Amino acid sequence: MSIKVERVTKMYGEQKALDSVSFEVKKGEVLGFLGPNGAGKSTMMKIISCFIPPTEGKVTVDGFDIGSDSMKVRSLVGYLPESNPLYYDMYVKEYLQFVCGLYGITEGVKERVEQMVALTGLSREQHKQIGQLSKGYKQRVGIAQALIHDPEVLILDEPTSGLDPNQLQDIRNLIKELGKEKTVMFSSHIMQEVEAVSDRIIIIDKGKIVTDRKVKETTERLEQTVLVEFDVVVETSLIRSIAGVESVELIESTTYRVTGRSETDFRKLIAEWAKKQDFLVLTLKHEDETLEDVFRKHTS
Ligand code: ADP
Numbered sequence: 001m002s003i004k005v006e007r008v009t010k011m012y013g014e015q016k017a018l019d020s021v022s023f024e025v026k027k028g029e030v031l032g033f034l035g036p037n038g039a040g041k042s043t044m045m046k047i048i049s050c051f052i053p054p055t056e057g058k059v060t061v062d063g064f065d066i067g068s069d070s071m072k073v074r075s076l077v078g079y080l081p082e083s084n085p086l087y088y089d090m091y092v093k094e095y096l097q098f099v100c101g102l103y104g105i106t107e108g109v110k111e112r113v114e115q116m117v118a119l120t121g122l123s124r125e126q127h128k129q130i131g132q133l134s135k136g137y138k139q140r141v142g143i144a145q146a147l148i149h150d151p152e153v154l155i156l157d158e159p160t161s162g163l164d165p166n167q168l169q170d171i172r173n174l175i176k177e178l179g180k181e182k183t184v185m186f187s188s189h190i191m192q193e194v195e196a197v198s199d200r201i202i203i204i205d206k207g208k209i210v211t212d213r214k215v216k217e218t219t220e221r222l223e224q225t226v227l228v229e230f231d232v233v234v235e236t237s238l239i240r241s242i243a244g245v246e247s248v249e250l251i252e253s254t255t256y257r258v259t260g261r262s263e264t265d266f267r268k269l270i271a272e273w274a275k276k277q278d279f280l281v282l283t284l285k286h287e288d289e290t291l292e293d294v295f296r297k298h299t300s
């Protein structure tokens with residue numbers, strides 16, 4: 001297990017920012033940490049990165065305790081803080097060399113910096129001062145900084161916030177790429193983004209985990225099961241004629257379970273279809289809660 005969090009609580013004075021949070025991240029997994037502002041994402045990430053201690057609970061990285069083995073944990077973890085604090089008057093490579101110094105890297109510094117510049121796509125901008133870079137390139141410097149000591153675990157706090165659509169895509173691709181080699185935990189408040197990049201998603205709200213699940217493959221994501229109740233008995237074969245519907249099961253009197261695959265929400269398809277047929281839909285709901293349902297419920 002790369003990261004193991006056990007019943008972590010964090011108090012800021014009277015305020016409980018994390019409330020007995022537990023989860024694990026496997027080696028090589030990309031975990032999306034999703035939640036609205038103030039949910040406790042940054043607090044959790046700062047704790048794993050040894051920047052602040054938990055009030056209660058235990059965290060280990062590769063089996064090393066963040067409290068008693070913090071030096072070891074720091075060497076295993078690369079961290080991009082939410083605000084990505086950088087020295088704007090430093091040049092890109094100068095800054096990365098400086099960060100090498102902070103980690104006590106003294107040998108092969110030049111090569112290491114060059115590797116990071118290439119890996120994070122900074123080559124074109126490498127001769128500039130950080131302050132002259134666009135937000136997307138500043139993020140790349142932040143990610144290069146987090147990777148400089150070749151950590152096994154990468155913690156990225158809102159790496160895509162404030163980026164334009166192109167930069168966003170670039171950083172997402174970079175996260176996916178890095179995820180092939182490393183354990184990555186990144187936070188975001190955008191559900192679609194997390195779904196596109198992660199293997200697993202944890203949704204956190206008000207300091208508590210509200211869901212922890214694997215991200216489905218794209219084809220699985222199209223699978224839907226809805227329960228529909230009409231005002232009259234409807235031939236199941238008729239319902240099967242709706243595009244994407246694969247099976248229809250009579251549950252009771254005028255209620256049916258409809259299963260199939262579609263890009264469009266089945267509820268919409270069925271409602272529109274019923275209207276055309278002059279049937280009245282009395283109830284219509286997804287049988288399993290989608291990730292979007294869970295997120296909406298907790299963040300509206
Ligand atoms: P997120 O990153 O999900 O937006 P945070 O972890 O930053 O959430 O914050 C969780 C809660 O803890 C919020 O209510 C926030 O106001 C509070 N908080 C965060 N940092 C501090 C701090 N240093 N002192 C007091 N309260 C804090």
Ligand code: MG
Pocket residue numbers: 041042043082157158
């Ligand atoms: Mg935050």
